Amino acid sequence: MPSPYLPNTDADRAAMLRDIGVSDVEELFQDIPREFRSASFDLPRPSSEPELKAEMRALSGLNANLDDYACFLGAGFYRHFIPSVVGHMIGRSEFYTAYTPYQAEVSQGTLQTTYEYQSLVCQLTGMEVSNAGMYDGSTAAAEAALMANRLTERDRISVLSTVNPRYREVIETYARGHDLVLEDVPPGLEHLSPDSACLIVQQPSFLGCLEDLGECARKSHGLGALLIVITYPVSLGMLRPPSDYGADIVVGEGQSLGSPISFGGPVLGLFACRREYLRQIPGRIVGKTTDVEGSPGYVLTLATREQHIRRERATSNICTNEALIALAAAVYLAALGKAGLRRVAELCYHKAHYAASKISGLKGYSLVYQQPFFNEFAVRCPAPPARINRALFENGVIGGLDLSGTVENGMLLCVTELNTRQQIDRLIEVLARFQMESENEPSL
Template sequence: MSNPYVPNTDGDRRAMLERIGVASVDALFDDIPAHCRNPGLTLPPALSEMELARELAQMAARNRSIAETPCFLGAGAYRHFIPSVVDYVIRQGAFATAYTPYQPEISQGTLQSIFEFQSLVCELTGMDVANAGMYDGASALAEACLMAVRITGRERLALLSTVNPSYQRVVRTYAEGHALPVDVMTPDGPALSEKHACLVVQQPNFFGYLEDVEELERRAHAAGALYIVVPEPMSLGMFRPPGEYGADIVVAEGQALGVPLSFGGPYVGLFATRREHIRQMPGRLVGQTKDVDGRTGYVLTLQTREQHIRRERATSNICTNEQLCALAATVYLCALGKQGLRRVAELCYHKAHYAAERIAAVPGYSLPLTGTFFQEFVVRCPRPPREVNAALLERGIIGGLDVSEQIDGGMLLCVTEMNGREEVDHLVDALREIGA
């Protein structure tokens, strides 16, 4: 036996085969066409637990961890401090090794924590209802667009050009199936028409700056389109929530709330809307109810929207989502709480502004955009950002994202509470050297 997770001994197997009435395990696979049977797999030899740990530690070491390297990347994935209680909770086997809570009597842990998650997302976004989560912010946005099409019966999508380009691509992929045209609009570009199902706005936008969300709300609703807002959740620690400025659907990447960067996933998409649209919502919902003894409990509810019941007419095909990441976000928001989240948001704000101000004072560098920003901003570099980043890396710093395709010489930098002042000062000094 080479598989440590299989308890059956040879004796067990013999006894079981006898009970089944076959001579060998092989006979159980008789339905497989003979010419394809037992292909043989060419895979590396099995490793013991000790060897595996060593091997993967070596692979991990070939990546540059930003725990040791100052990093100024954001653009949809953010490094924030994660209190130990978060991982302590989500590692518990009773949470981690349960399935989707289909049997509520023995799944109250998962169900109640989803109810907490839905509630917290509502509070954070200022919306009426939130679901149990989507794959990530980008796919949540794509689903929101499809939902807007269902609600309005219109078949054109409109996105503001300052929405994360990666999100725009995911929306296009989903739109392709229904041949929905996607119009990308600049804030002062062509108007929305009565053909548009929605207007999508990211707040703060991809470049870190606040949009005029009230004006955009007026435009979306004047055209009869739904107003979809994609906020950065940490920014909601201090800025007005989309529910206060007329959003119909709010989707967001929840990673910033206690989920490690993990090279891009798993993350969790937040999805919230107004009460009147509940039945068009994709994804799972948990509701409160009572058991036969009158005790409060939680169940999956409004399931007739979902694929296992409505099948080809479901609001989405989503089944498995990102529950454990949603649990991380739940614990994170409870741990930071009312004061902590605002504090972290303000730390990000102040540090980002300190960095922006200092960089703008370095000869050759400037801030090409104006307005209010949160934790991200664009710096115009005196050399191509690609070269600046390479030079920063030589100095042990991971710089920002090269956005020179959209903004001439632009580098999108992100500063969070994790970047100490000395890191920022080091960045400023390095940029000065590189720009000289």
């Protein structure tokens, strides 16, 4: 059966093989030793577009999607409103079917939008320079740690214990290559080692609390360590940017800026830092220049840091990044703009506080921390969170992250601007049943 993805006809192929001077396509594979030619390989039989579409639609239907459920799950990936313009703009195939803009003359779209992205990330974080993006927030944090190691020539990476544990694990994976030592620093920072390359802090913390970044900066800088802040970009719609506290490198998960969660990927690693570290930045950077006629234009620049030029001495091995997700972030930030992002942040803040105050008013429930928070907070529940989450799920609600490994009956709840009052009330109502249950069954 002819394939829609192979434009050549049998006649074309025959003519081409004749011109090449072989009688059979197998001759072109003559360099593969006979013993390695695949005899058989087994895959499901081919399917047509309508058949497979129906099958995949059914497969997708086996997943409980966040459009159909009320979602109070965050923990690094957040469900925010995505204006339709974002999807339409990144859906322009001139953008999404291009590759890395090596040929600047026909890649000004990708290059200029990347320059916009870099600018917007700098405006948002307050940092001086940004790269074109990393794989995700956790790998951006890991690359920041490696950069701090290069800059300070110190081998110890200090991670505040309130950082997302999965981020910590990724940093550990990346640190393994260079045998760097990971140090977990409890809150209070008294045990920060004097020979640390950097202190990595998350703001808001994994458990939602707003950390004292000023103190983190004083302590780390006092010891000659860099301060790396993992940010939640939407929170910067209202919170003071990390730069104000003296952050040296700011990283973060960019998914919340205009991209769906998509089971956690593709997402986007934000990476911004002080200008003096420019030559140690991993990944691509776009710069503005002029063409031979003096017209402005954009190019990939400072490429001598990168693997395709510096090879084994490159600042990172990253090549393909998350360009399309960075484009989505640029369109999103432009659409929301000055007032919109603030509005989103404030809606998250107020709705989360409404939910938190209602939940902490339920018998048996309490907030684990008294610190200020943004839109995520840890709750101590009267029953195991797994059980509560099952009940929530039956009521069309995806509950919070089960923290019972670290906080007894703890659950991390997240509220965004997309959670309606009805959804929050439904959450409270189901949680309340466990309050009743605990009253009726005091043994629980």
